[in-house]
Amino acid sequence: MDPRIQSFHRPLPIPKKRSLNQKPNAPFQQFLQEAKEIKVSKHAMERMRHRKIEISEQTWTKIGEKMTEASKKGVDQSLVVLNDVALVVSSKNRTVVTAMDRNETQSQIFTNINGTIFVNE
Template sequence: MVDKVMYPQPILPVGTSRPEAKPQKPDQGPQVPFKDLLEAQIASGGVKFSSHAQQRMEVRNIRLTGAELAKISSAVDKAAQKGARDSLIMMNNLAFVVSVKNKTVITAMDDVSMKEHVFTNIDSAVIV
């Protein structure tokens, strides 16, 4: 049988306490700008953008506001209610091809890049 050896607590002068470890802050990682967090929150409730769509939006200088993102999300929800799979969403002078099932924008076009006005691989269109 093994007897446990008990180590007594150190004797300290009256009025002092044991030195305690300082509470450490959890690792917060890299700081993310508030704007990016807000946009991520808006997008998480609505549609996502594929890397291809993000590249197209950057090249074509397409910037969306929170209200416009909400309109696109609403249009995707309406298309889903009708059973759409891949939909064209027209908003102002912009066009978005969206995978309704994944709620993901596949590509984005402005009026200049829609010259031919031919869209393929879609089964529905929503005009906002």
Template sequence: MTDAINIFPQPVFPGGQPPAKRPDRAPATGTNFDALLRNKMAPQNIKFSRHAGERMQSRGITFNPQQLQRLESAIEQINLKGGRESLVMLDDTALVVSVKNDTVVTVVSKDQLKNNVFTNIDSAVIA
């Protein structure tokens, strides 16, 4: 019987030296996959259309960070349910929101709510 001889050739590197080993982890200053994933999964900042901005300014409407967080949460809930254009009631303010674009289309204060009709919405949420 004959034994098989296996020969494993050594790789040839340019310049005769093997390349330097890459570090096992991403550099501390770089962006890692986990951070990118969390950023994509987190609700995006809400945009306000020019019309909504004008309405807020003329009616003296402002939102604090907690209210904006509640609004983001409401938009996320509507999105999960398949809503596209929604009426969001936030404290004493009504907002019409384009869920697809994460954009507030218009804002109405409590004083202007009486006798107001909202059209082209498919959902409503109280935030």
């Protein structure tokens, strides 16, 4: 048999088992931290900047919690309604897709969403 082909058929090493008391490694901890964060798309960031929309850190935390809850219930795309702002978010990707102030929402039709999240500020 050709030696080049044999090298592809070597068995992979078996990973060592971790005890349950071991702490997860740094990359895994970083993954967990990033999973909690909310990303803002370039489009949404530009809209927020243009419309002078500011959201407090406390409100972002509430939004993140509700996005996690929505995702667990199978909601992928949501309309997040705040006192003065509306956001379209992807709960699945934890990303803000677009943002507008509530005055703009009165004449809008929101499509491709399967949930609504109300957040009291």
